[in-house]
Amino acid sequence: MGTDTVRTEAADDAAGRRREQRGWYFYDWACSVYSTSVLTVFLGPYLTSVAEAAADADGFVHPLGVPVRAGSFFAYSVSLSVVVAVLVMPLVGAAADRTGRKKPLLAAAAYTGAAATTAMFLLDGDRYLLGGLLLVVANAAQSVAMMLYNSYLPQIAPPEERDAVSSRGWAFGYAAGSLMLVVNLALYLGHETFGVSEGMAVRICLASAGLWWGVFALVPLLRLRDRGPSAEKAGLQRGTTTGFRQLAATLRDMRRHPLTLAFLLAYLVYNDGIQTVITQASVYGSKELGLSQSTLIGAVLLVQVLAVAGALTMGRLARVHGAKRTILGSLVAWTLTLAAGYFLPAGAPVWFFVLAAGIGLVLGGSQALSRSLFSHLVPPGKEAEYFSAYEISDRGMSWLGPLLFGLTYQVTGSYRDAIISLVAFFVIGFILLARVPVRRAISEAGNPVPPTI
Template sequence: MYDWANSVYPLVITSSIFPIYWGAVTKDINPTDIVDFLGFKVPGSSLLTYAISAAFLLIALVSPFLTSLADFSGRKKLFLQFFCYLGAAACAGLYFFTKDTLTVSTFVFILATVGFSGSIVFYNSYLPDISSEEKYDSLSARGFSMGYIGSVLLLVLCLVLIEGHEMFGLAKGHATRLSFLLTGLWWVGFAQIPFFTLPADPGRPAGAVTEGGWLLNGFRELGKVWAQLNQLPNLKRFLLAYFTYNMGVQTVMYVATIFGDKVLNLESKELIITILLLQLVGILGAYLFAKLSDRIGNTRALSWAVFIWMLICIGGYFVQKGWSFFALASIIGLTMGAIQSLSRSTYSKIIPENTPNTAAFFSFFDVTEKLSIVIGTAVFGIIAQLTGSMRNSILSLIVFFILGLGFLLTLRGKKLREATGPSEATVPGPPPASATASTPATPK
């Protein structure tokens, strides 16, 4: 249900209505799309990617400390609630975004992104706390699917409001800004269900050191997890793979709407309808890859997903308005939720079993994700600004997927969790395509 609640942010704010509105505002400021931000002249599309990079850099810097502090203090749910309320309030604050408030609204957008990404690390860390290992893949996929369904419902409501603005006696811009307010209210409203249902904060762990207060002990907790990471080579290999291929995945997801608007000159209705279809296809993709991972193993299924994303980069360079665009969008839909869901569940299987430091371990997963978004979106914006073409930026992302696939292949023939016990899963390397169908199910 937290996926249901917060997934309206990536759909409405990241992928659909907000980027289109951003583009309209920057064009209104200057038809050439060059805007003034803190004295710097930058393209409006690049400013959006730079704002995303800044937000994720900020959360990457503070989340390791916050999550170790949450583990030490036993206040995981409290931190989840804080970032949820911060993000939802910032989304609602985007209601005041006009061409006269571009600079302030850029910082409000950054706060919304910080709230969303900050809450995710605490949310993800609940997976090993509330589920058994054999259910990680299916539960993770179910969460993403619930997120797709909930966010689509709100997007449809927003579209009715925007397209029927005259019927409601509203200007189109005003109706659009109301959708940002609705996003914040939806997020904070439905989040009360998981807040009420999730296990209560257990308080400070028994025997925890109390000298020095929360600040010093938060750093001590982080140091303990870092020491454990140095003894878990498989975990480090996976984080390195995730770091590289996630640069490409997240960048495509964050810039797809701007790309369709600026490069393909798609109408806003076409863009939003396409994004709606992506969400529906994404539900199918998350479940299909969860089933695939049950049959052939997590890293093998991830390897196929990364390979498909390499083809997406090539297709993105040549894509044109029309059937090729919808074909490419369908493939992205099938793999975008799948690769995120599988990455989350795979990581849950690799971290030490029954560890009391789930939030701190997931902070490293979160930092890996955030830093990859910082680099990916920054590289995309820089290449687009230097070459004058976002097509070159899309094609350049293939390098990240090639590196990610290479690092995933270093896990072939290894066990996910580096410990003895019946819960280990043997993870073979990617097979030839012809062998996939006959591969027996991977033991869990």
């Protein structure tokens, strides 16, 4: 084979890879609007108000005959959706590995989530049960789709490109979330100009996120390609338990690296706190502080913008002080931010914006550095299976924060007590992470220890 032919094939491979990468970015662009507009901003306060409309004189609704305080219904629904996702993800992951056909599974998960989100337009009156069902379906579908989406990264980007490609996808998601929030804010604030009620404006915003998700998901589905199963995966026993067996095998292997497991436990604890703050902050701002929906949207926009700046700043701090110390510092900042949130006066949007700025500055960096630090603790050659367990374990723990938030409110009737209860996740996570000797953990995993870590 001539040199020119080799160069031509290499150029074709590079062009094909770039095409796939550009398509891959657009799935983050498609689904991040759900995370931002639906889960973070609109659905929590709106579904809570729908549940309150259906509540009895004591403020309780009774799904399946179980008494639930209306203000806890959204948090419980989020917890249930995570449980459903954790049960489904290993099965879908096993099917994807066994058949090599990720794209049809990604399409099924994405359009299930998009359809459920679009159907949230129907949430009026006292249809809180429908809202809870649609939330469980949409949230679980998004989790499954994100697992499949992330699994494409090693296939479309060589190691030297992976950080840059992953970062661009993350940036696309934040850009889409910000853009849609601006549109949502215009509709919500000007709903009278557009001739719709406030409730109708919220329902349009919810449904538009589903339509956005469905339309832009077409781009990655057209550009990504399936590569078929590996010989090892093709020879696996067919059956619905394959995913759980693989997860169990990976966890057994992790026992040979107890320091890696120790870091993973610390991350799962404090990340559960982070995820709960993200999903419950709008409920706290709306129900406890009496803030308007436009204020909440503006605060989330501020978080979106500052999360990028915070991640870049924390990345620079990590180069000087190390990732572990920087993450520990961010956990202190999270604790102080929640403590300040407990004392926020009602009806004072300026202080809520200050709180949002604090969250934004530590949000992106704490998660990005946690992922990069974990990558040093993964034994060479086992990146895919360890990060698969990381994803599933992450989802498996992230029901606990919303459950604690909901239980605290159910017992005390105070959202202030519910928000301050989340401090426990950051304090415990700090203690667990501080006890991990990361240099020894990296060495025992078989990886070179960076000068600063």
